[in-house]
Amino acid sequence: METIAYIPSPSRGVIHLGPIPLRGYAFCIIIGVFVAVWLGNKRWIARGGRAGTVADIAVWAVPFGLVGGRLYHVITDYELYFSAGRDWVDAFKVWQGGLGIWGAIALGAVGAWIGCRRRGIPLPAYADAIAPGIALAQAIGRWGNWFNQELYGRETHVPWALHITSSEGGRVPGYYHPTFLYESLWCxxxxxxxxxxDRRFKLGHGRAFALYVAAYCVGRGWIEYMRVDDAHHILGLRLNDWTAMIVFLLAVLYIVVSVKKRPGREAVVEPGAADEETDGGAAADGTDGAAGTEAAPEAEAAGSAPEAEPEPETGDEAEEVKDEAGSAPTKKS
Structure with a gap:
């Protein structure tokens, strides 16, 4: 059967700007990180945090996440780097692809915990704010696999089939299910x-993040089942399928237990942020902040508004006021 429509693969995944290589895979990861930080910052401020806090903690989380993602990939696919005829140096070539999301989230959480601890911020609250951004970062990052012509499924002739043209790394040119696209849309x-x-149920104490993990695992399970690249199998299922099932159960268990132990959402996510906003408002407009501006109408309604200062009186009126005060009046000559 002839494929009349398909998704073309890029002719190359790197452009050289003089001696500097600009790789599509790296650009997708970088753009994804920026989107995650941008959205996380907006959500953090909406929860009562300070602007810039998400970026400060991301300085810790992102490098840890990249290392964790690479470690997971190298450990679970060690034969690609340490078997006979392989070069172990390739394990450090991240730009060739190979970042496991499970390791990235696990070690990235360690980096985020360090950053949160330094700022006196609860990690679950930070995780809730950043969760949707992480999903969008994954959606963007998956297009890096398109640049590298990797992460595809079984052969197919559907109109949206991915056309693989490179034979590097054991690839067989042809038309395959674009599982990178499926996962991107799912994310x-x-x-x-x-x-x-989160808006509907006021999720807190890490439950928004746990929902993201559980929902992602559901999609990763069926997408992983479609992939045809080499992977370790346990009882007929790919290793990542087992990982998805275990992580899904842990995420659901966390949601159930945390709802009973800590219902609702955190009242304070960043100590001192509310006071800082009030002080900032007072300094900007010369008032005592939002509370101060609303106090005057309330005081006036209660009859406690300050009386207007009387106009200075002259002549005989001034003398009469002095008489009432019991002081000796002095008449003008």
């Missing part, structure tokens, strides 16, 4: 699901 849906549920 966008997960991001919107978490934002809707």
């Amino acid at each position: 966008v849906g997960v991001a919107f699901l978490v934002m809707w549920a």
Whole structure:
């Protein structure tokens, strides 16, 4: 059967700006990080935090996440780097692809915990704010696999088939299911699901993040089942399928337990942020902040508004006022 429509692969995944290589895979990851920080910052401020806090903690979380993602990939696919005929130096070539989301989230959480601890911020509250952004970052990052012509499924002739043209790394040119695209679209849906549920149910104490993890695992399970690249199998299932199922159960368990132990949402996510906003408002407009501006109408309604200062009186009126005060009046000559 002839494929009459398909998704073309890029002719190359890197452009050289003089001696500097500009790689599509790296650009997708960088753009994804910026989107995650931008959205996380907006959500953090809406929860009562300070602007810039998300970026400060991301300085810790992102490098840890990149290391964790690479470690997971190298450990679970060690034969690609340490078997006979392989060069172990390739394990450090991140730009060639190979970042496991499970390791990225796990070690990235360690980096975020360090950053949160330094700022006196609860990690679960930070995780809730950043969760939809992480899903969008994954959606963007998956397009890096398109640049590298990797992460595809079984052969197919659907109109949206991915046309693989490179034979590097054992690839067989042909038309395949674009599982990178499926996962990208799924992650966008997960991001919107978490934002809707967070707004609807006021999720807190890490439950928005746990919902993101659980929802992602559901999609990763069926997408992983479609992939045809080499992977370790346990009882007929790919290793990542087992990982998705275990992580899904842990995420759901966390939601159930945390709802019973800590219902509702955190009242304060960043100590001192509310006071700082009030002081900032007073300094900007010369008032005592929002509370001060609303106090005057309330005082006036209660009859406690300050009386206007009387106009100075002259002549005989001034003398009469002095008589009432019991002081000796002095007449003008």
